[in-house]
Amino acid sequence: MLWILPALVLITSLILYPVAYAIWLSLFDKHSFFPAERWVGLGNYARIAGDAEFWDSLWKGVVYAGASTGLQLVLGLAAALVLHQAFRGRTAIRALVLFPYMIPTIVAVIVWRWLLNETYGVVDDVLLRLRLVREPVVWLGVDHMMASLIVVSVWQFTPFVVVSLLARLQTIPLELGEAARVDGASAWARFRHVTLPQLRAVLFVVVLLRSIWMFTKFDTVWLWGEGAGAGREIRTLPIYAYMRTFTYYQAGFGAALAVIMFLMLMAATLVYFRLFWGEEDAA
Amino acid sequence: MIGRRTLAAALSALVLVLSVALAEAADKKVIRLWQTETEPQTLAVLNQMAAEYEKTHPDVSVKIEGLAWGDLEKKLTAALAAGAPPDAAHGQPITCVSFAAKGLLRPVDDLADSIPKDNLVDAFRHLCQWNGKTYGVGHSPASSVFVYRKDLLAQKGLKVPRTWDELVQVAEALKEVRDGQVVRWGLTMTGQPLFINIAVGELLKTNGGRLFDAEGRPTLTEKPMLELLDFYKKLGRVLPPGWTGHSYLDTFANLANDKAAMLYQAYGRGVGYIEKYAAKEIADPDHFAVADKVVGPLGRTPAAQLDCEPWMVFKDAKGAPEAVDFLKFFFQDENYVPYLHSVPIHLLSIKKSTSRNPRYADNAMIRKWRPWVDMQEKYFRNDWIKPVLVTDWEDMKKPYLLEVMGSGILVDMVLDAVKGVPSAEAAARAQKRVEELLASSGYLKK
Numbered sequence: 231m232l233w234i235l236p237a238l239v240l241i242t243s244l245i246l247y248p249v250a251y252a253i254w255l256s257l258f259d260k261h262s263f264f265p266a267e268r269w270v271g272l273g274n275y276a277r278i279a280g281d282a283e284f285w286d287s288l289w290k291g292v293v294y295a296g297a298s299t300g301l302q303l304v305l306g307l308a309a310a311l312v313l314h315q316a317f318r319g320r321t322a323i324r325a326l327v328l329f330p331y332m333i334p335t336i337v338a339v340i341v342w343r344w345l346l347n348e349t350y351g352v353v354d355d356v357l358l359r360l361r362l363v364r365e366p367v368v369w370l371g372v373d374h375m376m377a378s379l380i381v382v383s384v385w386q387f388t389p390f391v392v393v394s395l396l397a398r399l400q401t402i403p404l405e406l407g408e409a410a411r412v413d414g415a416s417a418w419a420r421f422r423h424v425t426l427p428q429l430r431a432v433l434f435v436v437v438l439l440r441s442i443w444m445f446t447k448f449d450t451v452w453l454w455g456e457g458a459g460a461g462r463e464i465r466t467l468p469i470y471a472y473m474r475t476f477t478y479y480q481a482g483f484g485a486a487l488a489v490i491m492f493l494m495l496m497a498a499t500l501v502y503f504r505l506f507w508g509e510e511d512a513a
Numbered sequence: 514m515i516g517r518r519t520l521a522a523a524l525s526a527l528v529l530v531l532s533v534a535l536a537e538a539a540d541k542k543v544i545r546l547w548q549t550e551t552e553p554q555t556l557a558v559l560n561q562m563a564a565e566y567e568k569t570h571p572d573v574s575v576k577i578e579g580l581a582w583g584d585l586e587k588k589l590t591a592a593l594a595a596g597a598p599p600d601a602a603h604g605q606p607i608t609c610v611s612f613a614a615k616g617l618l619r620p621v622d623d624l625a626d627s628i629p630k631d632n633l634v635d636a637f638r639h640l641c642q643w644n645g646k647t648y649g650v651g652h653s654p655a656s657s658v659f660v661y662r663k664d665l666l667a668q669k670g671l672k673v674p675r676t677w678d679e680l681v682q683v684a685e686a687l688k689e690v691r692d693g694q695v696v697r698w699g700l701t702m703t704g705q706p707l708f709i710n711i712a713v714g715e716l717l718k719t720n721g722g723r724l725f726d727a728e729g730r731p732t733l734t735e736k737p738m739l740e741l742l743d744f745y746k747k748l749g750r751v752l753p754p755g756w757t758g759h760s761y762l763d764t765f766a767n768l769a770n771d772k773a774a775m776l777y778q779a780y781g782r783g784v785g786y787i788e789k790y791a792a793k794e795i796a797d798p799d800h801f802a803v804a805d806k807v808v809g810p811l812g813r814t815p816a817a818q819l820d821c822e823p824w825m826v827f828k829d830a831k832g833a834p835e836a837v838d839f840l841k842f843f844f845q846d847e848n849y850v851p852y853l854h855s856v857p858i859h860l861l862s863i864k865k866s867t868s869r870n871p872r873y874a875d876n877a878m879i880r881k882w883r884p885w886v887d888m889q890e891k892y893f894r895n896d897w898i899k900p901v902l903v904t905d906w907e908d909m910k911k912p913y914l915l916e917v918m919g920s921g922i923l924v925d926m927v928l929d930a931v932k933g934v935p936s937a938e939a940a941a942r943a944q945k946r947v948e949e950l951l952a953s954s955g956y957l958k959k
Contacts, residue, residue, distance in 0.1 A: 263593030264615045277953070348755045349772055365694065370758030372932055459704035459928050460757040476587050477919030478950065
């Protein structure tokens with residue numbers, strides 16, 4: 231028992247206590263820095279149910295998480311398959327692919343905001359010179375802010391998918407693919423019936439983790455929209471919870487939003503396990 | 514080769530010196546001040562000021578931290594929630610009143626009396642008052658200014674716009690297109706939420722409007738506000754299409770780099786951008802001129818936003834008395850003048866006597882950019898200037914302006930209108946949200 235005590239202390243203090251405190255706080259109407267608080271029970275949750283901003287933020291979060299996770303998977307899988315082949319310079323390319331994941335988020339955001347600036351940015355300059363657009367695209371305006379955020383997020387986090395899938399690809403016995411080739415299977419058939427089943431377990435974990443992390447993503451979203459009125463277009467649920475706590479100064483309401491996010495993710499995870507974990511067992 | 518005895522002696526001496534230093538540091542009272550002037554030259558002046566103060570107060574260590582203006586409220590909130598606020602800090606005037614109303618601040622009538630009070634610029638003497646006591650003294654006032662390219666207006670035979678409609682017409686006329694691309698926009702404005710809040714307050718005031726009625730209820734569906742939202746829709750034709758994503762500094766860059774001919778919300782520190790980035794032959798107030806803010810259809814006088822963070826001292830801070838003493842030192846001219854000179858066109862004097870001090874006026878930038886200083890001082894004298902979200906000084910008695918500003922509801926309202934939502938609908942939506950915010954926070958009965 232003594233051996234697991236340090237781990238128990240860490241888990242309790244860093245995970246259980248904050249979650250319990252957030253649930254407790256969500257039952258109060260509490261100002262963020264003024265000490266007074268008032269018991270409201272489930273009152274915050276009732277207000278959230280009727281709050282149009284909450285539903286709007288939830289939708290934006292689903293769009294952001296869904297689109298960015300989907301693109302990360304597709305691009306990550308494609309990149310992993312390419313990097314699994316033998317070619318000259320493969321080692322250097324593999325190292326370069328990791329680069330976006332290694333740089334700090336603030337650096338990535340600052341660089342991309344400059345690249346996509348419609349007045350000074352390189353991207354619009356190239357698009358105009360190639361006559362692909364007739365006027366600069368306002369990537370950071372109300373119309374394209376979500377799309378540009380998704381692009382930056384995919385750029386930043388696809389390497390995680392690449393590394394995870396590449397590691398698994400390298401453990402797939404070569405004989406399986408060779409046997410399929412000898413039997414006359416096409417490249418697509420080999421991918422579908424040999425490679426993909428072998429990747430299923432890793433894909434299960436990667437999809438789960440990336441979805442959770444993109445839905446709860448705060449730093450990239452906040453920095454992308456920070457200082458811009460158009461930031462409202464990417465006001466996902468974590469951002470809205472932060473705003474309710476630190477700019478509306480309603481800590482109880484913000485805690486309730488966080489609890490709701492936690493419960494939604496728990497429910498989604500349970501459904502995901504029920505739907506796909508059984509297939510893993512069967513596989 | 515160093516001998517063992519020599520090494521031992523050196524190590525002992527080092528340990529002794531470090532111990533003394535640590536002991537001395539432990540005896541010193543550390544006072545922490547947070548402030549929003551982050552330009553390197555201003556921080557250097559403040560650190561020098563702290564060093565000078567410490568020479569005559571060897572038991573005190575002064576730590577001054579610079580925070581970005583937009584981060585101030587968030588950082589203060591987090592510090593208060595953690596029970597660890599600084600000893601003194603800048604704050605928006607509405608932040609100061611909000612904190613005072615919540616009993617978080619120490620009165621600073623002693624600081625104001627040391628200046629003394631009647632030496633403070635009249636318009637800002639009561640910048641942060643609650644229940645008859647002073648809770649904040651402004652560090653330095655500045656006004657937002659309307660800047661235009663005088664040479665470009667003259668080239669096109671245009672007059673300086675005086676009204677909202679004229680602003681749109683002149684901006685349209687100043688737009689320059691080459692090879693099908695806009696190479697210069699007539700007007701630039703920032704889409705940064707804080708500055709949209711500021712613009713709403715200014716524009717509403719210039720249109721004879723108000724944000725709250727006498728009972729403190731929001732009045733967002735009144736005619737002046739609806740006209741303001743219609744005006745924003747018209748501005749969308751003459752502003753760069755990405756303006757909602759342009760920061761405050763982007764607009765200075767647009768103006769200095771000839772990407773825009775007019776800037777509605779400029780500040781004195783923009784002169785630094787002009788001096789650095791504009792072509793040398795035009796980097797002067799004859800080319801980058803200032804004019805009165807434009808007036809709305811229902812308004813009669815211009816209005817501008819006051820940028821003047823009061824120094825606030827936190828009630829429960831351990832170093833509160835020392836912080837007040839340091840601030841008295843701060844306002845002495847031998848320290849105050851170098852501070853103002855660090856950003857001379859932006860940091861103006863809140864003390865009438867300092868404005869008359871020949872040493873203060875003896876500054877090359879102030880001499881060169883005198884029209885910018887004169888325009889701001891004109892707004893101080895005429896009381897055409899108010900803090901963010903304040904359309905009448907009576908609004909300063911409302912303790913919830915900080916929450917309204919932080920919620921971003923007014924920013925969302927403007928963005929709704931800009932995106933095409935009918936003004937009445939955008940205003941009604943915002944009205945409902947502000948009412949819900951104030952009711953849920955206990956400030957208004959439903």
